Amino acid sequence: DQQVKQNSPSLSVQEGRISILNCDYTNSMFDYFLWYKKYPAEGPTFLISISSIKDKNEDGRFTVFLNKSAKHLSLHIVPSQPGDSAVYFCAASARGEGSQGNLIFGKGTKLSVKP
Amino acid sequence: DTAVSQTPKYLVTQMGNDKSIKCEQNLGHDTMYWYKQDSKKFLKIMFSYNNKELIINETVPNRFSPKSPDKAHLNLHINSLELGDSAVYFCASSRGERAQYFGPGTRLTVL
Numbered sequence: 001d002q003q004v005k006q007n008s009p010s011l012s013v014q015e016g017r018i019s020i021l022n023c024d025y026t027n028s029m030f031d032y033f034l035w036y037k038k039y040p041a042e043g044p045t046f047l048i049s050i051s052s053i054k055d056k057n058e059d060g061r062f063t064v065f066l067n068k069s070a071k072h073l074s075l076h077i078v079p080s081q082p083g084d085s086a087v088y089f090c091a092a093s094a095r096g097e098g099s100q101g102n103l104i105f106g107k108g109t110k111l112s113v114k115p
Numbered sequence: 116d117t118a119v120s121q122t123p124k125y126l127v128t129q130m131g132n133d134k135s136i137k138c139e140q141n142l143g144h145d146t147m148y149w150y151k152q153d154s155k156k157f158l159k160i161m162f163s164y165n166n167k168e169l170i171i172n173e174t175v176p177n178r179f180s181p182k183s184p185d186k187a188h189l190n191l192h193i194n195s196l197e198l199g200d201s202a203v204y205f206c207a208s209s210r211g212e213r214a215q216y217f218g219p220g221t222r223l224t225v226l
Contacts, residue, residue, distance in 0.1 A: 034214055043119070043205050043217035044158070089158065102148070102170070103215060105158040 003027045004092050006106035015115050019077040023090030023106055026071065030092040034103065035064060035075045038087045047088075048075070080113045087111070118142050119218040121206050127224045128196060136191045136221045138206030147189035148207040148215060149181060158205065164189055193223075201225045 005024045013019045021035075031052040036044035050057040050064045050073070057064050063076045077084055090106040119140045128134055140147065146165040152158050162181045163170045169181065178194045189208075193200060203222050207215040 036217075041220070043207075043219045046214045046216060049214050102160045102163050102172075103158075104160075107155070107157055 002106075003030075004090055004104050004106040006088075006090055006109050008109050009107070010110040010112070012112045012114065013080045015082055015113055016079045019075075019080045019084065019111055019113065021075040021077075021088050021090075021109050021111065023073050023075075024071060025073075025092050027092070027094065027104075028071070029094040030104075032093045032095050033064070033066060033073050034091045034093075035062075036089040036091060036105075037084075038089060038108070044089055077111075080111075082113050082115050085111055085113045119206060119208055119216050121204075121218040121221050123221060124219065125222050125224075127226065129226055130196055130198060132196050133192070133194045134196060134223075135193070136204055136206075136223070138189050138191070138218055139187055140206075140208040140216070140218075141187065142208055142210075142216060144208035144210050144216075145186060146209050146211065147183070148209075149189065149191050150205040150207060150217075152203040152205065152220070154202070161191075161204075162189075196225045198225050 003026050034049040035047045038044045048059050048062045048064050050066050055066050066073045087108040087110045089108045091103040093103050122137045148163045149161040150158050161175045180192045183189045203220045205220045206218040209215040
């Protein structure tokens with residue numbers, strides 16, 4: 001019973017173009033969402049987050065969009081660079097008493113950016 | 116200047132053994148976590164701990180136990196290792212319920 005779903009296991013994009021990674025969630029109690037990037041044999045690296053009170057957050061080339069009514073978020077990378085090639089994980093948490101912010105992860109999308 | 120470190124990076128052991136994985140963070144965070152990444156690549160929370168509370172994922176066998184000697188360390192002890200315990204284990208830390216920062220992972224192989 002996956003509460004966070006990344007339905008595309010892989011995505012291939014040309015260098016310089018936009019990469020759009022998608023994530024859907026089912027738990028309406030989630031109020032904090034994050035994207036992580038992971039290279040092989042390394043731990044996930046925090047990229048960007050968004051609170052449910054916002055619908056957009058931007059940090060350099062990375063922008064996360066949140067559509068609460070659709071329970072959907074996306075990560076846009078513009079322009080894409082070969083160094084962005086990695087597995088991207090979407091994660092969500094329901095902050096508040098008893099949760100301690102435990103993250104629920106999607107299965108990841110492998111992004112390949114071709115020169 | 117590693118923020119979250121884990122040792123060892125690789126651990127190969129026999130079934131039935133008891134082993135520990137160490138985790139240290141130098142970020143001044145107050146909450147630490149252990150995650151398991153299984154063969155299907157899902158990252159699942161095992162424990163979260165701050166100086167007030169330990170929250171255990173109910174699916175984690177009681178052979179697994181976290182031990183925190185101080186706020187900067189959260190070690191994972193595993194008793195009577197089984198084949199199904201083979202996975203990559205990640206430690207993480209955060210300040211309260213903000214973004215978590217992960218260690219490099221420990222690949223455990225049980226033979």
